[in-house]
Amino acid sequence: MKKGEQVTIHDIAKALGIDSSTVSRALNNSTRVSKTTKQKILDKATELGYQRNTLASNLRTNKTNTIGVIVPRISRNFFSSVISGIEETAQKAGYNVIICQSFEDFEKEQKLMETLLSNRVDGVLISISMQTETFDHLMPYLNHGGPIVFYDRPCYIENCSSISVDDYKASFMATEHLIENGCKNIVHFSGPQINPLYKNRKRGYVDALKKHGLNFNENYCLESKLSENDGIVFAKEIIKMGHIDGIYSSNDTAAIAAIQYLKSKGVNIPKDIAVVGFNNDPISSVIEPSLTTINQPDFEMGKTAASLLIQQIQDTSFKKTSKVLDVELIVRQSSQHKKV
Amino acid sequence: MKKGEQVTIHDIAKALGIDSSTVSRALNNSTRVSKTTKQKILDKATELGYQRNTLASNLRTNKTNTIGVIVPRISRNFFSSVISGIEETAQKAGYNVIICQSFEDFEKEQKLMETLLSNRVDGVLISISMQTETFDHLMPYLNHGGPIVFYDRPCYIENCSSISVDDYKASFMATEHLIENGCKNIVHFSGPQINPLYKNRKRGYVDALKKHGLNFNENYCLESKLSENDGIVFAKEIIKMGHIDGIYSSNDTAAIAAIQYLKSKGVNIPKDIAVVGFNNDPISSVIEPSLTTINQPDFEMGKTAASLLIQQIQDTSFKKTSKVLDVELIVRQSSQHKKV
Numbered sequence: 315m316k317k318g319e320q321v322t323i324h325d326i327a328k329a330l331g332i333d334s335s336t337v338s339r340a341l342n343n344s345t346r347v348s349k350t351t352k353q354k355i356l357d358k359a360t361e362l363g364y365q366r367n368t369l370a371s372n373l374r375t376n377k378t379n380t381i382g383v384i385v386p387r388i389s390r391n392f393f394s395s396v397i398s399g400i401e402e403t404a405q406k407a408g409y410n411v412i413i414c415q416s417f418e419d420f421e422k423e424q425k426l427m428e429t430l431l432s433n434r435v436d437g438v439l440i441s442i443s444m445q446t447e448t449f450d451h452l453m454p455y456l457n458h459g460g461p462i463v464f465y466d467r468p469c470y471i472e473n474c475s476s477i478s479v480d481d482y483k484a485s486f487m488a489t490e491h492l493i494e495n496g497c498k499n500i501v502h503f504s505g506p507q508i509n510p511l512y513k514n515r516k517r518g519y520v521d522a523l524k525k526h527g528l529n530f531n532e533n534y535c536l537e538s539k540l541s542e543n544d545g546i547v548f549a550k551e552i553i554k555m556g557h558i559d560g561i562y563s564s565n566d567t568a569a570i571a572a573i574q575y576l577k578s579k580g581v582n583i584p585k586d587i588a589v590v591g592f593n594n595d596p597i598s599s600v601i602e603p604s605l606t607t608i609n610q611p612d613f614e615m616g617k618t619a620a621s622l623l624i625q626q627i628q629d630t631s632f633k634k635t636s637k638v639l640d641v642e643l644i645v646r647q648s649s650q651h652k653k654v
Numbered sequence: 655m656k657k658g659e660q661v662t663i664h665d666i667a668k669a670l671g672i673d674s675s676t677v678s679r680a681l682n683n684s685t686r687v688s689k690t691t692k693q694k695i696l697d698k699a700t701e702l703g704y705q706r707n708t709l710a711s712n713l714r715t716n717k718t719n720t721i722g723v724i725v726p727r728i729s730r731n732f733f734s735s736v737i738s739g740i741e742e743t744a745q746k747a748g749y750n751v752i753i754c755q756s757f758e759d760f761e762k763e764q765k766l767m768e769t770l771l772s773n774r775v776d777g778v779l780i781s782i783s784m785q786t787e788t789f790d791h792l793m794p795y796l797n798h799g800g801p802i803v804f805y806d807r808p809c810y811i812e813n814c815s816s817i818s819v820d821d822y823k824a825s826f827m828a829t830e831h832l833i834e835n836g837c838k839n840i841v842h843f844s845g846p847q848i849n850p851l852y853k854n855r856k857r858g859y860v861d862a863l864k865k866h867g868l869n870f871n872e873n874y875c876l877e878s879k880l881s882e883n884d885g886i887v888f889a890k891e892i893i894k895m896g897h898i899d900g901i902y903s904s905n906d907t908a909a910i911a912a913i914q915y916l917k918s919k920g921v922n923i924p925k926d927i928a929v930v931g932f933n934n935d936p937i938s939s940v941i942e943p944s945l946t947t948i949n950q951p952d953f954e955m956g957k958t959a960a961s962l963l964i965q966q967i968q969d970t971s972f973k974k975t976s977k978v979l980d981v982e983l984i985v986r987q988s989s990q991h992k993k994v
Contacts (some may be wrong), residue, residue, distance in 0.1 A: 388728040389735070397728065410765060433752075597936065601940050602942050
């Protein structure tokens with residue numbers, strides 16, 4: 315047997331100088347093979363790296379007890395917490411989890427779906443990339459009978475379950491909180507509007523302004539991928555604008571980068587500009603002033619997503635559902651704008 | 655064809671009402687099939703989710719163009735940066751990356767090795783769990799000819815490349831820095847001593863004390879898995895000890911948790927107790943006082959690890975190497991202990 319080649323029962327037979335049929339019988343635990351011989355064969359099989367039943371059996375039964383997760387980026391705390399929830403539920407149900415990152419890139423996401431399909435994962439959990447507008451790349455997997463559950467970023471495809479938070483309500487709460495704290499000129503750091511999640515967040519912001527009789531100004535909506543660098547670029551724009559007194563950012567990453575830049579330029583947070591973020595990243599409670607933010611039940615979201623998927627894997631007649639989880643506003647120092 | 659079953663060329667043939675041999679010829683791009691028919695067959699194949707060549711071809715060539723990564727925990731910033739480096743190099747070389755978390759659990763790590771073996775990944779990058787003392791679980795993969803490269807946590811297995819940082823030197827530098835800033839009673843937050851990485855860090859700490867004529871006190875070595883909670887528990891012990899003026903922690907997570915607890919109890923950092931961490935997590939520059947810490951070339955480590963692995967995949971005669979990367983001490987406020 316050459317290194318790198320698939321080990322077969324024939325290799326085991328050859329190595330032990332016995333017949334292949336004996337090896338096959340031993341591996342199938344037949345009573346026709348003595349205990350001693352069985353043990354010898356099992357030892358040699360392990361030594362050679364023989365993988366009994368795995369690939370061949372996967373081809374037969376199409377079950378691998380593996381769940382594939384596509385995530386935009388594991389470095390975001392929100393996503394790594396969701397994945398922790400997924401892993402907990404999967405582990406309890408006896409599934410292994412393999413994780414792939416799309417890096418918010420549509421082409422990469424397409425390739426990953428192919429990889430997961432060819433790895434025959436029993437189901438896929440996906441949070442689509444910020445670039446994803448079409449869903450043809452999911453069809454081969456779905457047509458093949460593989461279940462997909464969307465998490466965080468909702469996606470309206472027939473026969474797919476999804477789980478997300480009430481982004482509209484969260485944004486409404488965040489914006490209203492800034493208004494109630496005396497802000498009148500509130501900028502919104504928004505994500506790509508092709509994504510329903512960021513669309514819903516923007517809607518919540520706009521409607522809260524309307525409710526309180528504030529004008530909506532399209533120039534106050536700064537759209538980006540919400541990276542650290544985007545936060546700094548936006549902070550510079552805000553300084554140029556000159557009269558902004560509030561920021562509601564669609565994530566903590568950009569909010570924190572903006573706070574740090576604004577502080578370095580002598581802007582007082584929250585006296586001059588109040589800030590609310592989104593995600594409740596660990597860093598949000600450590601930065602000074604601490605960041606008011608939206609807390610999402612990330613771990614819970616992961617657990618529920620995995621549970622929906624596993625139910626679908628185990629029971630193809632399982633009714634598809636869309637779940638929306640509630641969020642909470644965590645009020646800290648960065649939004650205490652009102653001068654008493 | 656039932657949902658969930660492997661799509662074959664026969665299913666495509668049946669769906670189109672043509673002969674299987676024609677489908678086979680078309681998929682092999684034979685000139686004996688007209689362009690129009692070829693297109694029809696390809697369209698139907700896509701629609702049905704037919705996976706040409708993947709599994710069958712994997713069994714034949716044993717190549718999947720996929721790299722498996724086992725990581726203790728993706729939520730640690732250090733590891734997610736290493737993985738970013740891995741992904742960059744893999745992407746350029748045309749490999750997909752699948753990531754699995756061991757959660758520092760040996761049993762889980764064993765299962766993941768089985769999953770990666772049965773998924774036929776072309777190579778494995780692994781940072782072993784804190785519990786891992788034996789390496790039998792890697793043998794089936796290695797015996798099968800699959801290359802393994804160790805990253806971050808060095809592991810001395812013949813024929814395996816590894817890449818790590820100079821943990822001894824880093825620790826020596828960190829401890830010496832505290833001593834030079836006037837600390838005399840320095841506690842070390844240490845990881846499990848079964849792991850060479852944490853052993854090396856402890857050695858560096860001990861030797862720096864010796865060099866400067868300070869006594870080494872075994873009670874000052876507090877061993878744990880270095881979680882947030884461990885940091886808090888250690889901070890409480892330090893307050894009880896009463897005379898500690900320095901902390902050198904083997905990671906930022908525990909260091910930051912300790913700083914926050916100590917601050918809440920009225921301890922002045924760095925005047926009463928100076929602190930040095932390890933990893934340069936993003937949070938370390940945001941916390942007040944900002945944390946002096948060791949910066950590791952994490953992204954670089956990932957890139958090099960992937961490159962070593964890919965060279966081994968593509969050239970089995972590639973000579974195995976151990977690389978040790980240099981680190982730097984980033985001096986911030988938390989270690990400015992000396993009263994001038």
